[in-house]
Amino acid sequence: MKFNAETTKDFRSDLESVLAKAFPELRFNLGNMTYDREGDNVSVTLEAVSGLSRGEKDLLNAMKRDGIPYPTNKKGDILVEYSRRARKYPYIYKTLEGKLFKITREDAMLKFGAV
Numbered sequence: 435m436k437f438n439a440e441t442t443k444d445f446r447s448d449l450e451s452v453l454a455k456a457f458p459e460l461r462f463n464l465g466n467m468t469y470d471r472e473g474d475n476v477s478v479t480l481e482a483v484s485g486l487s488r489g490e491k492d493l494l495n496a497m498k499r500d501g502i503p504y505p506t507n508k509k510g511d512i513l514v515e516y517s518r519r520a521r522k523y524p525y526i527y528k529t530l531e532g533k534l535f536k537i538t539r540e541d542a543m544l545k546f547g548a549v
Contacts, residue, residue, distance in 0.1 A: 437470065437471065437474055438469065445474055446467055449476070450462070461480070461483050463480075464476060465478065493516040500543050506546075513525060513542065514527060520536070522538065523537060525541075527542070
């Protein structure tokens with residue numbers, strides 16, 4: 435089999451369909467594909483379709499720990515991230531206009547209705 439740009443494109447589409455059918459609970463993101471005489475090199479990243487990302491899990495755990503019942507407030511602001519490494523401003527929220535702001539734990543508990 436010869437490896438060239440056309441066969442690489444065909445191989446990509448075939449590989450995507452086979453992986454999607456074989457593992458429906460996983461998402462395969464095929465990255466760059468390079469080829470030479472011996473074969474194709476494919477970079478692949480793998481994600482769980484229904485799973486939460488690490489950032490989402492961190493946010494949910496921090497909200498539970500700090501007593502924040504919902505990630506939204508009356509103004510429409512949404513908590514989007516919690517950074518475990520940020521000591522002073524661990525919470526990040528997004529406004530209706532799309533602007534992102536960092537806030538402290540105490541401010542998050544006040545702004546998002548801590549119980």
